[in-house]
Structure formats: C-alpha cells, structure tokens
Amino acid sequence: MGEERAPVPRLGQEPRGTYLRNTWYVAGWASDLGTQPQQRTFLEEPVALFRDAAGVAQAITASCPHRFAPLGHGTVVDGALMCPYHGLRFSGAGVCVHNPHPGGQLPDANLQVYPLVERHALLWIWMGDAAKADALLIPDFSWLSDPKWEAVRGVTVAEGHYELYSDNILDLSHANFVHPALVASAFTEGERKFWQDGSSVFAEYIRLNDHLSVGISAVMGTEGRRQDFYGLVQWHAPAVLYFDFRAGDPGTPREECTLLPSLHAFTPETPDTTHYFWATARDYKLGDAEFTAAMRGALEFAFEQEDMPIIRDSHRLMRGADFWDLRPVILGGDGGGVRARRMLQRLIDREREASAAA
Amino acid sequence: MGEERAPVPRLGQEPRGTYLRNTWYVAGWASDLGTQPQQRTFLEEPVALFRDAAGVAQAITASCPHRFAPLGHGTVVDGALMCPYHGLRFSGAGVCVHNPHPGGQLPDANLQVYPLVERHALLWIWMGDAAKADALLIPDFSWLSDPKWEAVRGVTVAEGHYELYSDNILDLSHANFVHPALVASAFTEGERKFWQDGSSVFAEYIRLNDHLSVGISAVMGTEGRRQDFYGLVQWHAPAVLYFDFRAGDPGTPREECTLLPSLHAFTPETPDTTHYFWATARDYKLGDAEFTAAMRGALEFAFEQEDMPIIRDSHRLMRGADFWDLRPVILGGDGGGVRARRMLQRLIDREREASAAA
Amino acid sequence: MGEERAPVPRLGQEPRGTYLRNTWYVAGWASDLGTQPQQRTFLEEPVALFRDAAGVAQAITASCPHRFAPLGHGTVVDGALMCPYHGLRFSGAGVCVHNPHPGGQLPDANLQVYPLVERHALLWIWMGDAAKADALLIPDFSWLSDPKWEAVRGVTVAEGHYELYSDNILDLSHANFVHPALVASAFTEGERKFWQDGSSVFAEYIRLNDHLSVGISAVMGTEGRRQDFYGLVQWHAPAVLYFDFRAGDPGTPREECTLLPSLHAFTPETPDTTHYFWATARDYKLGDAEFTAAMRGALEFAFEQEDMPIIRDSHRLMRGADFWDLRPVILGGDGGGVRARRMLQRLIDREREASAAA
Ligand code: FES
Ligand code: FES
Ligand code: FES
Incomplete structure (x- = not known):
C-alpha cells in the first residue's frame, strides 16, 4: 500500500467528538510503515508514524512546532523524523535532536509522544495518558502474525462515525441484504445470541445443516454441500472486533470446523470519518496467490463497495x-451494538469523571 | 434517466431554510420512477419515492427508523419498500409491514407519509399538512401527458436558491444575453407586461413582425421569415412555471400561432440547491427522433450550461x-419576479402564523 | 493564461479575516487582462477586472447590483462592463451607463471602484480608502517590464494563509529541504542576516566560494564551478517580496555578479486561500525559448508542487x-518572517484605530 501523501484533513480549532482515550486503537498495518513516515489523524489529532534507527515504530504529534508542517510527510534521518519544511529532527521521544541551521541550538520543544506497540502485524496506538498504556490490554490477534495463517487485508478511510461501523459487524443480519453474493440466509434465519463479558460484547450466530452462500462456499471449498455454521463476533472497546467464522460438515464439533478468523478495527479520524482496518485469514491453500487475490477482491468489494x-x-x-x-x-x-454503545458510553463517562476529579 | 445512487447530501440538524409547505412541489418525472426506488431530498427532508404493488407512486421519509439507512436506495418487495441495510419493509402508509428477522415482530414505527400524486407525467409531492393536500390545486400541465404533444424534458440538481431560478424564467430579458444562439432581441425590445391574478403571477412578452433567433426559427421552421411572437409566463407558487410561447406569420391570430408550451418547475433541495425540472413540447414533427434530439440538446445546453x-x-x-x-x-x-417573491413571502408568513396559532 | 471561468468561491456573509486595506496588492499580470474581463476575489470581496475603451484596466465590485451576477464573467461593450445576466453596463467609475431594456433608465447604482494601476507588467489594486491610493507607494519591479530582462512567470490560487507564504520566501533555509534539486546547502550553511528598514523587512543570505545546486548552476551556466553567492529578500507589507539573487566567480564584486531578480507577491483571496504571483528574470540567453521553458518548468514545479x-x-x-x-x-x-508579521500586525492595528477614530 503506497503512501500517497493525501492532504491533511481540514479541522476546526476544538475537537468536535468525545473519545475514549485510555485504550488501544489500531494505527496501521505494521508492514505498511517502512522507511517512509506516515501522516495520520486519529481522534482529530495529527499523528506522525515512523520507524527509528532500531526499526521501532514511533508516534508523535505530526504538526511541527516551528511552522506546523506535516512531520509525517518528512523523512527519517539517523533514526529521527526530519521535518519536510526546514529540517528540524525529532526523536521518537518527541524532542528535537537536530537543528541543521547556523548555531544549531535545539529548540526546547516537546511533541506529544503516543505509546505505540507493534503486535499481531498491527501498530497499536494509545491516545490517552501514557502512564496507563499497558500492552497487555491489546486484544489477541496473534493469528495475524502466525505463519500458519494467510491473511488478506485492507485499510481505508471510510465516511461515517466509527460506532456505526461497529454496529455493522455486531449485527450480521445486514449481510443477507447488503452482501447478497457473499451470504445466504444464515445470519438472518439462524439462531443468535448476544451477551457481554467483562469489557467485551459478543454476538453469536449459529445455523446447522444449511447451505452457505455461493461466495463463502467457494472460499471454503464446500460448494453445494450443507454445512453447520458458527459465527462469533467479539467487540473490544472502543471499536476493535474479532469475527470467528467456522463451518463444517453437519455434526462436526465446533472446534474442528474450518475457521476463517477476521479483524475489523475502527479508529476514529474525525466524528465523521473512520480508519477501517480489516483482515480475514485461512489456514489452507497457503501460498495460492490466485485464490488469495480472489478472496481479497471479494472481501474488499463487500466492505468498501x-x-x-x-x-x-x-x-x-x-445529520x-x-x-x-x-x-x-x-x-x-441490535443486542450486540446496543450493549457496545452503552458500554463505550460508560467507559467514556468514567474516564471524563476521573479526569475532572484529577 | 438512470438512478446513480448519488450520496445523500450533508445536512445539519436544523433546517436552514423556510419553505411553503402546504403546496404541491414537483418530485420527479413519473416515468423515471420504475421498479427502482429513488432517494431524494426536498426542503431539506429525505424522501424515498417508490411504486407499490399496484404501481402507485408513494413517498415516505427516506431515513430508516432502525439505523438511518437511505430507504430510497432499497428495493421494492411485495409492494413494500425494503431497507437496503437490514431488510425491514415499509408500506406507502409509512408503517413497517415486514421484519425478516427471528420473531419478526413489527416495530412500531410511523414514517412520515407525503401525499404524492401522479399527474401530467409528473409526480407531485405535498410537504405540508396531509389533510390539506388537494389534488385540484395541482396546476394544469396536461399537455405533458397528451399524445398530441411530444415533449423533450430534463431534470438536474442546480446550485442556487430556487427563487433565483423562478426569477430567471419570469424575467426573459435575460435570454438575449445568456442564450445568444437561442434568442434574438425580442425579449428585450418587445412589449412586456406583468400582472398578478389570484395566486398566479404573469409575465407577457409580445413582439410583432420581427425576426426570431436562428435557434427558435430552426425549431419552428420559420428561418428567415418575420413572425409575430407571443410569450406568456405563468408562475404558480412556490416555483412552478408555465411558459406559453407562440409565433406565427405576421397577422396570424394569437390562438392560431404555433405553440411551444414549456414547464420549468423548481423544488428546493436545500437553501443552496434546487431540483430543476424542465420540458418543452411541440405538436408537429411528432416521432422525428433526430429533430427531437436536436431540440433537447439545444434546450439542455441553454438551461444547464x-x-x-x-x-x-x-x-x-x-453569500x-x-x-x-x-x-x-x-x-x-423584475415586474414578475418581484411580484412572485412578495406573494411567496406572504404565503409563507400566513402559513407560519396559522401554524403558530394552532 | 486562459480564463476558465472558475466558479465564484463560497463565502459567508461577514468577512472572516482582517486585512491591511490601505496598501497595494497585486491583482494580476497586466498582459493576462485582455478583452475578456476577470472575476476575482480579493480580501473576501468580489472584484471584476476589465479594460475600458482606452485600454485602461479598471476594477469594480464584481456582483451586479441587479441580481448579483458575476460581472467579471461579462463582456466589455463600448468600454463598459456588461453584466452577463441582463446586460446592464457599468463604467470603470462604477456607475451604470447603459440599460438595454425598454425605457432604458439608468439605475442609480454605485459600485465600489478600486484604484487600479498598471505598472511593472502587473496590475496593482488598492482595497482601502481610494483617497489614500498613491501610486508612488507601489514597490519598484521595473525589471518586469524592462526589455533587458526576460522573465518567466506564473499565477495560481494557493491554499493557505498569505503570511505563511511570505514566511516561506523570507526564510530561505527551507529551500534545502523542500527544493533539493534546486538548491544546495548555501541557504542553510551560509551567513545570513535579517533587518528592518522603514516599512520593509530584509533577509540576506551570503555564501562565498561554494557549489550551487545542480539546478541553479544549470540556469546560470556555472556547472561544476565554485561561486560566490548573494541572496537578498525584501518584503513589502503586506506580502509583496523581491528576491535579489546573485552569483559570480569567487571574488567577483557583488554588483558584477549575475543577477536573477524574482517577484513573489501574495494577495489574500480568503483567510484560507492566496493568489500567488511569481516571476524570475534573467538578462542573458534572451529569446532562447527552450531555455525559458526549462527555467519556467523548474520554478513552477518548485513553487506549485x-x-x-x-x-x-x-x-x-x-486549524x-x-x-x-x-x-x-x-x-x-525566522528573523525575517517574525519582523514582517509584527510589522504587518502594527500596520493593521494602526489602520483599525484610525478608522475607529474617524
Ligand atoms: S516547520 Fe518544521 S522545521 Fe520549520
Ligand atoms: S437500517 Fe433499515 S432495517 Fe436496519
Ligand atoms: S444581474 Fe446584472 S443586469 Fe441583471
């Protein structure tokens, strides 16, 4: 995925949205961040992503303290991010480490540093109090970096509030209507259940002994055969979702069914736009490029079109x-989406009360 | 005219404009509404147009009460409008008649129903109090559906307030300047008169024994010959206009001149954008496709370019x-435009006073 | 440069910016204003530019007092600007001189007239009190109209506040980073000095006995040779800049070096957009079209891309x-940019105090 240097979004002085801050958001696919830095907007804040000399991904404020140039459009020199405008260089610690101009005094600027962790093939960013950033809170998507699994994946900026995107994944009944080629009646007619456990919300869809759609059957190689079907969506606040989709010949124990694990992660760019990261993996036909391309194309069409x-x-x-x-x-x-919305609201309220009290 | 599923306009929470509500607006060309529903915005309100099982055109709120999806981008199933997102179906009476999900309880939702009448090849919508919708108030454009007449027509969304578009038709003196190929000096140099009658405003242009423009002469087949020329614009509040254009050899009684009747109907989408419906008909060269195409092209260029x-x-x-x-x-x-603006303002004021009193 | 009749910018009722008004802004390249008028926006005000019967460039309000049509999209008839909508004609004195409609009474409209002076191949406009417009205050760019010099030039509308554009020229240290092909390390590593003199701000860059960039060497024909190098930027409030760039073999007296004079003039269109006029001239290889094209391409790329x-x-x-x-x-x-910003602020404050007192 190339870096097209899209213009920075136009934003007003005050943020318009209210966000959960002490949490991990997906900031990007780790392999998309190479030697070229990235300019992003998360929660209405400009963030520059880059890799330092050790190859460690870093995230700092993306507006240069000198004349506000987009640091994420700069280059990395000696492991520091060099501003594209007048060449000040900033370390991943947010301090100016080089001033190329006469005298060379280092300005006393402290850019905000966002904790950033590379895990499960993703970059995870913490937009809140750095002292609270605990990598153990990152949800487990280890299949994304496990060579046993081959994933197709994508990233795009989608118009719409991120909670509408979470709703979409938690309520798979939309699939029959929105993705006719991909989904049969299973998500509407099957059995479904919603519950909450700790800070996760779950949505489960079960349908035994029925036909899958032509699209899914093709991916699973079960054309024309009846299958048992299990779908489990797990929502992590604020908007990171795992979709565990399994199917097998009728009577196959759930654990032995063929699994297609998926990620749907939504990171608010603004109240009206959302970074949408998605992936679906399989553990068969590994290395089959043609199959991979077809699978990727079908999913990208479903999500983006x-x-x-x-x-x-x-x-x-x-409006x-x-x-x-x-x-x-x-x-x-809506049993999943409503639970998720309520829990997220509680988490945001609690965070705001805590910060008001402090 | 295809339905391109243009994105819904971005609108704020409160309407910015003030509109006459108890009146008929043109909602579309009847024949453009086939089996595929339409998503429209009238007076800053989202409206879905569709045909029910009997083929009767219906208009209801176009934002699904479940998750706000654009109902006008859905499909008609068993005569009801099915939401494109999760498949709830709504009748032309605005009630949910089918829930495809387990249990299938019908949610108690009442979408706003807009009286909609198919007449004179057009769909007419009433954006106000349904009890007051009286189809007798629809102005007579019967020539649009009369086989004796062959009309060329168009529809587009035009930037600009709808009253500026009414002004344009009522003051034909613009034609000499804006449409040089289409119009000679007749509209500027001829005799003209403006008056008001009941709730209509009239603008009349008469020019005897003069040359028409090359363009109009070509349409009328009177190249190089002097003609008597009569133009009468009738404005119906809020912005539906009839233009009666006649020409004939000098001395021909007005009633015996060749008539080219036109419709110009403007329906506000927002305070800044307007649905523009236009048509011009002739009662000669019926079925001459090449002539029709040339006439359509010339008019579309004049209005849209x-x-x-x-x-x-x-x-x-x-600003x-x-x-x-x-x-x-x-x-x-401006004798026509100013009368129309004043009358429309009085009608809007009266309507607001009546609703404030109620 | 053709006139593409770009749509008028969307602006709100009240201006958002505060501008210095009693000063000369560049309104255009004189030769770009031919028989076709121009529609422009300066300081959030619509301005029509046209040439009268004597060929004298005129500037008046560009919104017709009749129905607000863009006068700058009209045509000149008998030396007056004819409105494109209904043909009223306005003189350069801002009065209606012809009404083509029956009766032909001239409406009593006084359009704002902006003093406009054609000088140094440019049109200079005064957006303030006309009584104070003194052409002697126009900075000297006589090389732009001197046949001894051959200039390449351009004009574009650039997004961004005009002071950010002045900053860019006053702080040439950006060149090493932003224009790698055009500039070597001279602007960063050389000696530099900033000062203020009267109402001008100066930025000087000197570097002796060093290599120029490949790009500049090619323009100057000094590839591979060490040069002495002198750059002097002079800022005139509010945002008209002269750049005096000289280079010569080491030891050449400054006055005898090869000079490449440049203009960078910024005229605010809105607080977010700026008319950017630029030119660079040489006094050698006059008439060498290929060389001219290469030089123009290199500079246009540097400024616009x-x-x-x-x-x-x-x-x-x-934000x-x-x-x-x-x-x-x-x-x-920033020694130049900061001085210029402070001086401009003082000038604006003083102007506002004076007008408040009056
Ligand atoms: S804007 Fe970054 S160094 Fe100047
Ligand atoms: S949004 Fe219409 S049924 Fe869900
Ligand atoms: S708008 Fe200019 S003459 Fe009518």
Missing part, C-alpha cells in the same frame, strides 16, 4: 445528531 | 444574505 | 488558530 456507502449515507442522514436522541427502532439484531 | 452557472455564481455572491437586505436594483423586467 | 502542498498542510494543521496563540518555536531563520 457494499457496506461503506450505506453507512456513509446513514451517517449523513443522522450530526446523537444516536439516542434520534430514538432509533431497536431490533433483535 | 448557460443559465445554471450564472445563477450558481449569483447565489454564491449573495447567504436575504434578497431584500441586499437592496437589489429593480429593473422593469 | 514543492512549496504549496507543505504550506497548505501547515495551514490546515493550524484556524492565531499564529502566536500556537506558541511556535522561533528559529534563527
């Missing part, structure tokens, strides 16, 4: 209003 | 200010 | 905040 336009338009039709103020109809399939 | 950019820029130069606050110079040719 | 994206993004990253409120780091190279 089918889901995203509907969610974008739903977002616009909300900036609060979700609950719109008194939405709640359906059975 | 010549009028629209000037009105768009005029609108922007008003959101009230028309009268800008103290515009009033010319003789 | 290298400078402008960084300044655009820096501007966005300021509409005041420069000083952001507590920028000040480097040695």
Whole structure:
C-alpha cells in the first residue's frame, strides 16, 4: 500500500467528538510503515508514524512546532523524523535532536509522544495518558502474525462515525441484504445470541445443516454441500472486533470446523470519518496467490463497495445528531451494538469523571 | 434517466431554510420512477419515492427508523419498500409491514407519509399538512401527458436558491444575453407586461413582425421569415412555471400561432440547491427522433450550461444574505419576479402564523 | 493564461479575516487582462477586472447590483462592463451607463471602484480608502517590464494563509529541504542576516566560494564551478517580496555578479486561500525559448508542487488558530518572517484605530 501523501484533513480549532482515550486503537498495518513516515489523524489529532534507527515504530504529534508542517510527510534521518519544511529532527521521544541551521541550538520543544506497540502485524496506538498504556490490554490477534495463517487485508478511510461501523459487524443480519453474493440466509434465519463479558460484547450466530452462500462456499471449498455454521463476533472497546467464522460438515464439533478468523478495527479520524482496518485469514491453500487475490477482491468489494456507502449515507442522514436522541427502532439484531454503545458510553463517562476529579 | 445512487447530501440538524409547505412541489418525472426506488431530498427532508404493488407512486421519509439507512436506495418487495441495510419493509402508509428477522415482530414505527400524486407525467409531492393536500390545486400541465404533444424534458440538481431560478424564467430579458444562439432581441425590445391574478403571477412578452433567433426559427421552421411572437409566463407558487410561447406569420391570430408550451418547475433541495425540472413540447414533427434530439440538446445546453452557472455564481455572491437586505436594483423586467417573491413571502408568513396559532 | 471561468468561491456573509486595506496588492499580470474581463476575489470581496475603451484596466465590485451576477464573467461593450445576466453596463467609475431594456433608465447604482494601476507588467489594486491610493507607494519591479530582462512567470490560487507564504520566501533555509534539486546547502550553511528598514523587512543570505545546486548552476551556466553567492529578500507589507539573487566567480564584486531578480507577491483571496504571483528574470540567453521553458518548468514545479502542498498542510494543521496563540518555536531563520508579521500586525492595528477614530 503506497503512501500517497493525501492532504491533511481540514479541522476546526476544538475537537468536535468525545473519545475514549485510555485504550488501544489500531494505527496501521505494521508492514505498511517502512522507511517512509506516515501522516495520520486519529481522534482529530495529527499523528506522525515512523520507524527509528532500531526499526521501532514511533508516534508523535505530526504538526511541527516551528511552522506546523506535516512531520509525517518528512523523512527519517539517523533514526529521527526530519521535518519536510526546514529540517528540524525529532526523536521518537518527541524532542528535537537536530537543528541543521547556523548555531544549531535545539529548540526546547516537546511533541506529544503516543505509546505505540507493534503486535499481531498491527501498530497499536494509545491516545490517552501514557502512564496507563499497558500492552497487555491489546486484544489477541496473534493469528495475524502466525505463519500458519494467510491473511488478506485492507485499510481505508471510510465516511461515517466509527460506532456505526461497529454496529455493522455486531449485527450480521445486514449481510443477507447488503452482501447478497457473499451470504445466504444464515445470519438472518439462524439462531443468535448476544451477551457481554467483562469489557467485551459478543454476538453469536449459529445455523446447522444449511447451505452457505455461493461466495463463502467457494472460499471454503464446500460448494453445494450443507454445512453447520458458527459465527462469533467479539467487540473490544472502543471499536476493535474479532469475527470467528467456522463451518463444517453437519455434526462436526465446533472446534474442528474450518475457521476463517477476521479483524475489523475502527479508529476514529474525525466524528465523521473512520480508519477501517480489516483482515480475514485461512489456514489452507497457503501460498495460492490466485485464490488469495480472489478472496481479497471479494472481501474488499463487500466492505468498501457494499457496506461503506450505506453507512456513509446513514451517517449523513443522522445529520450530526446523537444516536439516542434520534430514538432509533431497536431490533433483535441490535443486542450486540446496543450493549457496545452503552458500554463505550460508560467507559467514556468514567474516564471524563476521573479526569475532572484529577 | 438512470438512478446513480448519488450520496445523500450533508445536512445539519436544523433546517436552514423556510419553505411553503402546504403546496404541491414537483418530485420527479413519473416515468423515471420504475421498479427502482429513488432517494431524494426536498426542503431539506429525505424522501424515498417508490411504486407499490399496484404501481402507485408513494413517498415516505427516506431515513430508516432502525439505523438511518437511505430507504430510497432499497428495493421494492411485495409492494413494500425494503431497507437496503437490514431488510425491514415499509408500506406507502409509512408503517413497517415486514421484519425478516427471528420473531419478526413489527416495530412500531410511523414514517412520515407525503401525499404524492401522479399527474401530467409528473409526480407531485405535498410537504405540508396531509389533510390539506388537494389534488385540484395541482396546476394544469396536461399537455405533458397528451399524445398530441411530444415533449423533450430534463431534470438536474442546480446550485442556487430556487427563487433565483423562478426569477430567471419570469424575467426573459435575460435570454438575449445568456442564450445568444437561442434568442434574438425580442425579449428585450418587445412589449412586456406583468400582472398578478389570484395566486398566479404573469409575465407577457409580445413582439410583432420581427425576426426570431436562428435557434427558435430552426425549431419552428420559420428561418428567415418575420413572425409575430407571443410569450406568456405563468408562475404558480412556490416555483412552478408555465411558459406559453407562440409565433406565427405576421397577422396570424394569437390562438392560431404555433405553440411551444414549456414547464420549468423548481423544488428546493436545500437553501443552496434546487431540483430543476424542465420540458418543452411541440405538436408537429411528432416521432422525428433526430429533430427531437436536436431540440433537447439545444434546450439542455441553454438551461444547464448557460443559465445554471450564472445563477450558481449569483447565489454564491449573495453569500447567504436575504434578497431584500441586499437592496437589489429593480429593473422593469423584475415586474414578475418581484411580484412572485412578495406573494411567496406572504404565503409563507400566513402559513407560519396559522401554524403558530394552532 | 486562459480564463476558465472558475466558479465564484463560497463565502459567508461577514468577512472572516482582517486585512491591511490601505496598501497595494497585486491583482494580476497586466498582459493576462485582455478583452475578456476577470472575476476575482480579493480580501473576501468580489472584484471584476476589465479594460475600458482606452485600454485602461479598471476594477469594480464584481456582483451586479441587479441580481448579483458575476460581472467579471461579462463582456466589455463600448468600454463598459456588461453584466452577463441582463446586460446592464457599468463604467470603470462604477456607475451604470447603459440599460438595454425598454425605457432604458439608468439605475442609480454605485459600485465600489478600486484604484487600479498598471505598472511593472502587473496590475496593482488598492482595497482601502481610494483617497489614500498613491501610486508612488507601489514597490519598484521595473525589471518586469524592462526589455533587458526576460522573465518567466506564473499565477495560481494557493491554499493557505498569505503570511505563511511570505514566511516561506523570507526564510530561505527551507529551500534545502523542500527544493533539493534546486538548491544546495548555501541557504542553510551560509551567513545570513535579517533587518528592518522603514516599512520593509530584509533577509540576506551570503555564501562565498561554494557549489550551487545542480539546478541553479544549470540556469546560470556555472556547472561544476565554485561561486560566490548573494541572496537578498525584501518584503513589502503586506506580502509583496523581491528576491535579489546573485552569483559570480569567487571574488567577483557583488554588483558584477549575475543577477536573477524574482517577484513573489501574495494577495489574500480568503483567510484560507492566496493568489500567488511569481516571476524570475534573467538578462542573458534572451529569446532562447527552450531555455525559458526549462527555467519556467523548474520554478513552477518548485513553487506549485514543492512549496504549496507543505504550506497548505501547515495551514490546515493550524486549524484556524492565531499564529502566536500556537506558541511556535522561533528559529534563527525566522528573523525575517517574525519582523514582517509584527510589522504587518502594527500596520493593521494602526489602520483599525484610525478608522475607529474617524
Ligand atoms: S516547520 Fe518544521 S522545521 Fe520549520
Ligand atoms: S437500517 Fe433499515 S432495517 Fe436496519
Ligand atoms: S444581474 Fe446584472 S443586469 Fe441583471
């Protein structure tokens, strides 16, 4: 995935959204961050991502303290991020380590440093109090970096509030309507269950002895055969989701079914736009490039051409209003999304109370 | 005209404009609404248009009460409009008639229903109190559906306030300047008269024994010959206009002249954008496809390439200010536009007073 | 440079920026204003530029007092600017001199007239009190119209506040980083000095006996040879800059070095967009079209592809905040930009106090 140096988003002086800050957000695919830094906006803040001399990924404020140039459009020199405008260099600790101009005094600037961890093929960023950043809180997506699994993946900036994107994954009943080629009636007609456990919300879909869609059957190599089918979505606050999709011949124990694990991670760029990271892996046909390309194409089409336009338009039709103020109809399939929205609201409220008290 | 599923416009929470509500607006060309529903915005409200099982055109709120998806991007199933996101189905009465999910309970949602009448080849929508919707108030454009007449027509979304578009038709003196190929000096140099009658405003242009433009002469087959020329514009509040254009050899009684009837109907999408519906018909050379195409091309060019950019820029130069606050110079040719603006303001004021009193 | 009739910018009712008004801004290249008028926005005001019957360039308000059409998209008839909508004609004195409609009474409209002077191949506009417009205050760029010099030049609308563009020219230390092909280390490693004299700010860069960049050497024909190098930037409030760049064999007296004079003039369109006029001239290889094209291409690339994206993004990253409120780091190279910003602020404050007192 190339770095096209897209213009920085236009933002106003005050943030418009309220976000959970003491949590891990996905900042990017680790392998997309090479020698070229990246300019990103997370939670309405400009963040520069780069790798230092040791290859360790770093995240600092992406607006140069000198004349506000986009540091993420700079280059890395001797492990420091060099501003593209007048060449000040900043370390991953956010301090100026080189001033190329006469005298060379180092300005006393402290850029905000965002804890950044490379794990499970992803970069995880902590937008809150660095002292609280605990890598143990990163959800387990080890299959993404496990050679036993081959993943297709993508990243895009999607219009719409990130909670609408979480809703979409938690309520898979949309699949029958939005992804007709990919999904049969299983998600609508099967058995489903929603629950909450600790800080996770779960949505489970089970359908035994039924036909999968043509699309999924092709991926799983089960065309024309009835299958038992298990889908389990796990939501991690604020918007990182794991989808455990399994199918097997009728009667196969769930643990022995073929698994297609998926990631759907949403990181707010602004209240109206969302970084969407997705991946789906398989543990068969490893190295089959043609199969991989077909699988990638089908999923990318589903997420970017089918889901995203509907969610974008739903977002616009909300016209900036609060979700609950719109008194939405709640359906059975919302058991996951509503739990997630309530829990996220509680977490944000608690965080704000704590910071107000401090 | 295909349905390109354009993104929903971005709108804020509160409407910015004030509109006449108890009146008929043109919502579309009847034949453009086939089996595929349409997503539209009228008076800053999202409206879904679709045909029910009986083929009757219906209009309901276009934001699904479940998760706000654009209902107008859905499909019609068993005569009901199915939401493209999770498949709830709504009747033309605005109630949910099918829930495809387990249990299948119908949510108690009442979408706003907009009276919609198919008449004169057009769909007419009533954005106000449904109890007051009286189809007899629809202006007579029966020539649009009369097989004796063959019409060329178009529809587009034009930037600019809809009253600027009404002004444009009521003051045909612009034609000499904006449409040089289409119009000779007749509209500027001829005799003209403006008056008001009931709730209509009229603008009349008469020029005897003069040359028409090359363009109009070609359409009428009177190249090089002097003609008597009669133009009568009738404005119906808020912005539906009929243009009765006649020409004939000098001395021909007005009623015996060749008539080219036109419709120009403007329906506000937002305070800054307008649905522009236009048509012009003839009762000769019926079925001559080449002639029809040339006529359509000439008119579309005039309205979309010549009028629209000037009105768009005029609108922007008003910078959101009230028309009268800008103290515009009033010319003789404004006799129609000013009457129409005043009458529309009175109608809107009266409607607001009545609703405040209620 | 053709006139593409770009749409008028969208602006709100009140200006958002505060500008120095009693001063000369560059309005355009004189030769770009031919028989076709121009529609421009300066300091958030719409301005029409045209040439009258005597060929004298005129500037008046570009919103027609009748129905607000963009006068700058009109045509000149008998030396007056004819509105493109209904054909009223306005003289350079801002009065209506012809009404083409029946009766032909001239409306009593007085468009604002902006003093406009054609000098040094440029049009200079005065956006303040006309009584104070003194052409002697126009800075001397006579080399632009002197046949001894052959200039390459350009004009574009650049995103970003105009002061960020002045900063860019006053602090040439950016060149090493932003224009690697064009500039060697001279601007960073050489000696530099900043001072203020009357209402001008100066930035001087001197480097003796060093290699120029490949790009500049090619323009000057000194490839591979060491040179003495002198650069002097002179800023005129609010944002018109002269860059005097000289180089010669080591030991050549400064006055005898080869001179490449440059203009960089910035005229605010809005607080977020800037008209950028630039030119660089030489007094050798006159008439060498190939050389001219190469020089023009190199400079256009530097200004439009290298400078402008960084300044655009820096501007966005300021998010509409005041420069000083952001507590920028000040480097040695800011000696010019900071002086210019302070002086401009004083001039604006003084002008506002004077007008408040009046
Ligand atoms: S803007 Fe970064 S060094 Fe100047
Ligand atoms: S958004 Fe319409 S059914 Fe869910
Ligand atoms: S808008 Fe200029 S003459 Fe009518």
